[in-house]
Amino acid sequence: MSNELRVTVWNEGVHEKTNERVRKVYPKGMGWQIAQYLKKQEGIKSVRIAQLEDPDQGLSDKILNTTDVMTWWGHVAHDRVSDENVERVRRRVVEGGMGLVVLHSGHMSKPFRALMGTTCMLKWREWQGIGEKERLWVVNPAHPIVDGVPERIELERSEMYGEHFDIPQPDEQVFISWFQGGEVFRSGCCWHRGLGKVFYFSPGHETIPIYRNELILKVIANGVRWASPSRVLGGIKRDHFVPPLEPIG
Amino acid sequence: MSNELRVTVWNEGVHEKTNERVRKVYPKGMGWQIAQYLKKQEGIKSVRIAQLEDPDQGLSDKILNTTDVMTWWGHVAHDRVSDENVERVRRRVVEGGMGLVVLHSGHMSKPFRALMGTTCMLKWREWQGIGEKERLWVVNPAHPIVDGVPERIELERSEMYGEHFDIPQPDEQVFISWFQGGEVFRSGCCWHRGLGKVFYFSPGHETIPIYRNELILKVIANGVRWASPSRVLGGIKRDHFVPPLEPIG
């Protein structure tokens, strides 16, 4: 399956329409920017964009069942994603093995919070609308997500996300960020949930053009590959009465 | 706080009323059996029983806010616990630091599943209504939950719970069970979620008198103490804009 990944870039798509500044930075939307990059990457067979305004909010069974990995960007409209669709996404990860790559403000999205169980809250600062320096340090240099990535990634302008970040301790901690204003943040985190994998990656913003940064895009592509289902998962049977394998006297 | 634990034993309380056999084994209810034991344990100040039939399903803010650790037993009426109350329990754990000790069929309770994010499904077998031999092996002999417990606990009759058990890998694996009919099960599991701790312990059944077993009760009491909040937690501030600590040029 690893050479034939079908990726869906879920993009809230609200900011781009309502905010002139966002439109300037991402005229075709953030989702388009990410999708364009992913399309050219090894191991990825297809990339489509799904949005909140689409039928079924872009989260129909038809879409989910043909998605191996979904990336998720949302910000101002988390609450508008219906509980039914959130549950569908969560189940597709846990029971279907779909990978989920959650980006930036997606930390407060309903599917991510449903998978974590915690508040997923954090500190934040958007310095004068232009941000501040962020430096992402690799703390797990053997992890596939940092393949081809140097020991740190520099972002001249970024929104600060700071600790305490209320998440279950990651199964695999990949990046920790330094911010100019004095904070740290666990900016690259991996978890396993049921048959699926979840990667949270914090850089990204609607008016700072972080999704044009080649290294950030490379990490997202690595994250997509890491989160891909490890195999065709058809045969898991659960929650059933089973007869004994051995005699019970 | 550790000498003054306020425990609430949440007990579904449906079986005991509708099933003659259950009433015979636990004439005053399973919750009563557990509560009686806990009342006499060191470090525990008070124990009360809350049930599904109580006002607010026994899960009002008044009760939750005066509970340090809650034990949870449910089986046939998981769905009758309201989503609002489930969310209240989840938040009291994650944001308030309340410990949650989930017993037996509570693996399918809504609060446990909301905290785990996975299906929490498993295999099961209730052999001829009387069960089969179970042997709980300690795999973490230094863990406080096995204080005073020998290297294994023998249960002559128990309901089988078997793998695959769909949970996030426990932060601390304490017990693994062997079953006569040929299965294994991760029967004692610890997780941290936000400010709170969760202990799942699988032995227990409505017609096999497992909650009369001294060692099983001892583990539950140890679990209650382990899950207790580590400190008074008043000052966590989250999800707010913060000014920089250092100059941003």
Place this chain on the structure above:
Amino acid sequence: MSNELRVTVWNEGVHEKTNERVRKVYPKGMGWQIAQYLKKQEGIKSVRIAQLEDPDQGLSDKILNTTDVMTWWGHVAHDRVSDENVERVRRRVVEGGMGLVVLHSGHMSKPFRALMGTTCMLKWREWQGIGEKERLWVVNPAHPIVDGVPERIELERSEMYGEHFDIPQPDEQVFISWFQGGEVFRSGCCWHRGLGKVFYFSPGHETIPIYRNELILKVIANGVRWASPSRVLGGIKRDHFVPPLEPIG
């Protein structure tokens, strides 16, 4: 690199010479049995056998530096492996990213114990020289090591290994075994150490022909692929004084 894995099967090779029964089961040695299988597997470029009696005990820098993954089988001669060679293996894993797949009685080998830090002791029973039934349950069905493996593997005859097994809790628990005589065992365990990965897999014995079992061999091959270095690892710089990236006032 994943299509070009160079595997070294390290085989103590003492039993096969001194014990008539072992010779009967594995006339060419256990290492040969495993190597024959691995040679035919996808992603593996080359397989060689190294033994205790070889020059440098089969653990020269020349061998290690051209090995991506090493499997390790030892039993009666752990102490004869020199401390210098043990340190060389440990460093090749931690600093060079070599995968290590430790088999059966290799749990007491010096390289495994040096990587774990614990005693790695366990319970054992070799029932009447012929063993007893073992059943390996998959507890992590999405793990690449169980690709193509059913929910359990049955071994009619196996040596019992039982808990408590004194290891750091595995980063990824893959298998837990059930034994006919009443024990359980964490039989498939994964850890990350520095740039390298370690997989311990307990089935295997010198007179019970377990390394002829197709599913056991499949797990070993999967383990070899899982443990392979995730990338070319040339650029890790450590333990050095570094100048500041930001001005220090």
Place this chain on the structure above:
Amino acid sequence: MSNELRVTVWNEGVHEKTNERVRKVYPKGMGWQIAQYLKKQEGIKSVRIAQLEDPDQGLSDKILNTTDVMTWWGHVAHDRVSDENVERVRRRVVEGGMGLVVLHSGHMSKPFRALMGTTCMLKWREWQGIGEKERLWVVNPAHPIVDGVPERIELERSEMYGEHFDIPQPDEQVFISWFQGGEVFRSGCCWHRGLGKVFYFSPGHETIPIYRNELILKVIANGVRWASPSRVLGGIKRDHFVPPLEPIG
């Protein structure tokens, strides 16, 4: 046992004799400074100082067997600690349940490296002999080690320790540090090894008076209490042939 902790502060004690500046900051030695604080803390019964120059390097069986928790500070003389003594310390942790609190440059001490299995290397910078600003952020606010500690600890002057820090991912990550010069560091880390616990805490230096900082001392005391043995550990039997509990047909 928790009210009767017997602590041994192991202090290399070389710097204090050979370096005038160190003597000025810690006239009675760093160990003395730490010991004085610990003596007054709740739950601690006795504190003694052991040094490299003592008989048996302060690591005799007599000392170890009467120590519940040992703190370790070493820097210039790691290699002078004999391998035999290192092994004695490691075994006292793993088999005897002794807690080990490793401070600052102790990350390169032999006992810590033997327990971790990795290189334990890191980046470092001692800016103009006076250091730079460090800010320790709490990333696990419910952990007993941060009891009474605010959400961050500020150090005006500290030696920089930076990632990548080559350790197995901590079982419990407690602190992550921010440094003025641009780095981050996992500065408070917990692991379980056999029956014992290990806490690594990086702040501390021989010429910057960090061990006079009340909050740093409080964390060390909390670490000592966290690392204390969870119970009297007399009965662990391992590595022996055991008869079957169940009939083997």
